[in-house]
Amino acid sequence: MGVERLAELVVARRNARWSMERGGRVYGQGHYPWMVALHTGLLAGCLLEVYLAGRPFIPVLGWPMLVLVVAAQALRWWCVRALGPRWNTQVIVVPGLPLVRGGPYRFDRLRHPNYVAVVVEGVALPLVHTAWITALVFTVLNAVLLAVRIRCENAALATLPT
Template sequence: MPFYIALIALVGLERLAELVVAKRNLAWAKAHGGREYGFGHYPFMVVLHSALLVACLVEASHRPFIPALGWTMLALVIAAQALRWWCIAVLGPRWNTRIIVIPGLPLVRRGPYRWMSHPNYVAVVLEGIALPLVHTAWVTALTFTVLNAGLLWVRIRAENAALAQALAEEPPPTAEQLS
C-alpha cells in the first residue's frame, strides 16, 4: 500500500503541475483574444477528478494488490500520462484544463491529433480505469468511468461547438496590428 499511496501522491502532484500550466496558458490565450466556453461543468470536473484520487486510496485500503492486474494497470497509467503530456506539448500554449479557444486559429493536426480529435480525453479515460485498478479498486474505477462518461459527453459537445464557432470567426487583431 505505501507504493500505491506514493503513486496517488505523484498523480496529485501531476494534477497541480497541469493547473500551473493551464493558468499560464490561460493568460496567453486571453492576451490573444481567447474566450472561455462551457464553464458550467468545470467545477464538477474538478470535484470528480479530485474525488478519484481520494476514492482510490479509500477503496484500496480494503482491497488486495494483485500483481498481474496491478502491474498491467500501472503500465496503462504511465501510458496515459505519456499521452496526456504529449497532448500538452503538441498544443503548447493552446492547451488548458478549461475550454479556451482563440477565434480564427486552425485546429492542431499533428502529434496525436493526426489520428483523433480528443486524445487527451483518451488519456483521461485510460487513467480513470487503470489508476484505481492498480490496487484493485474496481468500484472506484467503475464509478469514475460512468460519471466521467457523462462529463465527457457534455465537455466534448461544448468543446466541439466552441471550436466550430471560433474557426468561423476572424482572429482578433494582435497588439502589434493595433499599433
C-alpha cells in the same frame, strides 16, 4: 498522481493567461466545477477505497494497470506538448487560430486524444490497487461528463478556421 495534477494546473493557468491575452473565450464554465470535483474524487477514491476496504495489490492486475496509467500520462503530455499554450483544463478558444493538426491531433479519427488518456487513466489508476468501485463510479460519471464536455469543445472548436 497528485503532483502530476498540480503540474497540469500550473500549465493550465499559464496557458489560460496566454489565451486570454490574445482574446481567448472560455466555453463550458458550467460543467468545469463538476469536472474538477470528479477528478479530485478519483484521486481521493483511489486512496480511500484501498485504505477503507483493504484492497490488495494483485500483481497480475496491478502491474498491467500501472503500465496503462503511465501510457495515459504519456499520451496526455503529448497532447499538452502538441497544443502548446493552447492546452488547458478549461475549454478556451483563441479566435482566429487554426485547429492544431500535429502530434496526436494529426489522426482525424481521434479528435480528442486527451480524453482517451482520461478514460484509460480513470479505469486503470484505481485498478492498480484493485479499487474497482472507484474505477466503476468514475467511469460511469466520467462518461456522462465527457458527453457534455466533448459537445462543448466541438462547438467551441467549430468557431475556428479549418
